[in-house]
Amino acid sequence: MKKIVLFLFVAVIILTGCSKFKQQTGNRYIITSPEIAEIIYLLQGARNIVGVTIECDYPAELKELEKVGNFGKVDFEKIISLDPTIVFTSGLEQELLTTELEKLQISTAQFYPKSIDDMISSIREIGKLIGAEKRANFVADSLETEIEKIAINNVDNSHTVYVEIYNTPIMSVSDRSFVGEVIQKAGGNNIFAELPRDYSRVKAEDVINANPEIIILTCPPEVTAESIKIRKGWEVISAVKNDRIYTALDINPDLIIRATPRVIEGMKILQKIFKNEK
Amino acid sequence: MKNKIIPILLFIVSLILIYLYLNYQAESLHIILQIRLPRLMLAFLVGFVLSGVGYSFQIMLNNPLAEPYILGISSGAAFGSILASVMGFYLFMPLFGFAGALITLTIVWFLAHLGGFFNSTKLLLSGIIVGMFFGALISLLMYFNQQDIGNIINVLMGNLGHIFSRKEWYYFLVVFGISILLMLYLFLLSRQLMILTTGDVIAGSLGIDVKKLRRKIFIISSLLTGITVAYAGIIGFIGLIVPHIVRMVSGGNKQTGIIYSSIFGAILLILCDLIAMHIAVIEIPVGIITAFLGCPFFLFIMAKSR
Numbered sequence: 001m002k003k004i005v006l007f008l009f010v011a012v013i014i015l016t017g018c019s020k021f022k023q024q025t026g027n028r029y030i031i032t033s034p035e036i037a038e039i040i041y042l043l044q045g046a047r048n049i050v051g052v053t054i055e056c057d058y059p060a061e062l063k064e065l066e067k068v069g070n071f072g073k074v075d076f077e078k079i080i081s082l083d084p085t086i087v088f089t090s091g092l093e094q095e096l097l098t099t100e101l102e103k104l105q106i107s108t109a110q111f112y113p114k115s116i117d118d119m120i121s122s123i124r125e126i127g128k129l130i131g132a133e134k135r136a137n138f139v140a141d142s143l144e145t146e147i148e149k150i151a152i153n154n155v156d157n158s159h160t161v162y163v164e165i166y167n168t169p170i171m172s173v174s175d176r177s178f179v180g181e182v183i184q185k186a187g188g189n190n191i192f193a194e195l196p197r198d199y200s201r202v203k204a205e206d207v208i209n210a211n212p213e214i215i216i217l218t219c220p221p222e223v224t225a226e227s228i229k230i231r232k233g234w235e236v237i238s239a240v241k242n243d244r245i246y247t248a249l250d251i252n253p254d255l256i257i258r259a260t261p262r263v264i265e266g267m268k269i270l271q272k273i274f275k276n277e278k
Numbered sequence: 279m280k281n282k283i284i285p286i287l288l289f290i291v292s293l294i295l296i297y298l299y300l301n302y303q304a305e306s307l308h309i310i311l312q313i314r315l316p317r318l319m320l321a322f323l324v325g326f327v328l329s330g331v332g333y334s335f336q337i338m339l340n341n342p343l344a345e346p347y348i349l350g351i352s353s354g355a356a357f358g359s360i361l362a363s364v365m366g367f368y369l370f371m372p373l374f375g376f377a378g379a380l381i382t383l384t385i386v387w388f389l390a391h392l393g394g395f396f397n398s399t400k401l402l403l404s405g406i407i408v409g410m411f412f413g414a415l416i417s418l419l420m421y422f423n424q425q426d427i428g429n430i431i432n433v434l435m436g437n438l439g440h441i442f443s444r445k446e447w448y449y450f451l452v453v454f455g456i457s458i459l460l461m462l463y464l465f466l467l468s469r470q471l472m473i474l475t476t477g478d479v480i481a482g483s484l485g486i487d488v489k490k491l492r493r494k495i496f497i498i499s500s501l502l503t504g505i506t507v508a509y510a511g512i513i514g515f516i517g518l519i520v521p522h523i524v525r526m527v528s529g530g531n532k533q534t535g536i537i538y539s540s541i542f543g544a545i546l547l548i549l550c551d552l553i554a555m556h557i558a559v560i561e562i563p564v565g566i567i568t569a570f571l572g573c574p575f576f577l578f579i580m581a582k583s584r
Binding site: 070071072093166167168169170171195196197200201202203204205208209220222223227230231232233235236 | 304305306308309311312313314316363366367368369371424425428429432437439441442443444445446447555559560561
């Protein structure tokens, strides 16, 4: 008798566990990359997005969604419990994340656009994946036209630019990086165009030697133009002398760092900066 | 004969190094005076202090594995610098670093005095444990502030390319002067320190207040170490290896050992930084070069001195 009762008890427990069967209705996307989140939102709004990372902060509506972690570290249990149809990931630290998700047999789609062309083709592919092909093609086509327009507008790349993406140690970008390409296409002449890596630390003396006309800081807003001006030995740089240091207050770094359609807005601001128009 | 050759050799080598350090691929006088010279002074100070302090710690703690970072001061200072940067106070990193060193120094000081007496084992243990605690705090900051990882690596691997602001530079000159004076005082203490190698009892019977001497050395050395970490981060190996090399070459502990150790440490660090700056297109953290160069060199000297 005791055995039967025990057996029934165990069976009931197991069955209650099973009863939580999965109710899958439509597509459920988790997005760990802020760039992809912006693109998907642009293509079909937030309706199928069930989870994002803390960095996915634009548009503001994404901030209301369930968080699965941050760019470098996600909560796998949370991801599994949200039962996604696709997890959209990025590159860098998320290379490993993508592999780990695949081990868990969760289907992933990795997009890490490293150039403007990459971004445009990514938009088309994402469109196909989420069934918004028409809109994606429309967005991609209009981006191409906009970028051509900007290119026609800039006559020569004569303005030398130093982009500082980090301040201790000072780091800059090459022309092969997304930011580098954006600067170049907007009419700037990046002093570190030929850096051996996309993003890399640089020497203060090389900045001084190159004597850039314009300095753009994509660091957090705490890094002020003043903090550049007071650097020992930097007073001879043209941008410092002529007060042409632009910070997060002049141009929102997300507009040129993130590979999203908002880059058009960023390029237009850059163009104004390069031509010294207010 | 040998006693005269070594100082002359060191002098010539250091002149060549300084010339190269200032001039190699420097495109203008402005760069030499505004960027290279400050960096040279920082490299000199850090090498000078770490090697001298390493020497005195090894004797004071009677432990061949002792080095300037062993009493946890470096972790405290590094924590201070990193905290300043994650809070966005980039300009105050050295100040926070030094404050971190002072706080650690005080904590270790009190821990070493718990129970009423002050001995080197207790000091060593307190230092290591406090250092580990601050190490954990650094890991925590690192984990939650991945956007600042570049800077954290800079502090943990050592970086002599500190960019001074113009005002900060004048403070640094004062700090530099004070540090050199403290080092000179440490040199003056080396006679007493040598007697300490005979053991606490004998040293005491010879009229040395052993506890007081330990305290003095502990405080001066920790302040100096704190200063180096505040400006240059943690540069390993120099403070451990250089004193041993000097000892092997000169044959045991000598009263002048600490002076040689400081000078040789400064030269070695300048050499390492020269390599770190130019060997690759991208600057390499100098702490990697010190280990890379220091280890084989150490083994070579060890093999030779047998």
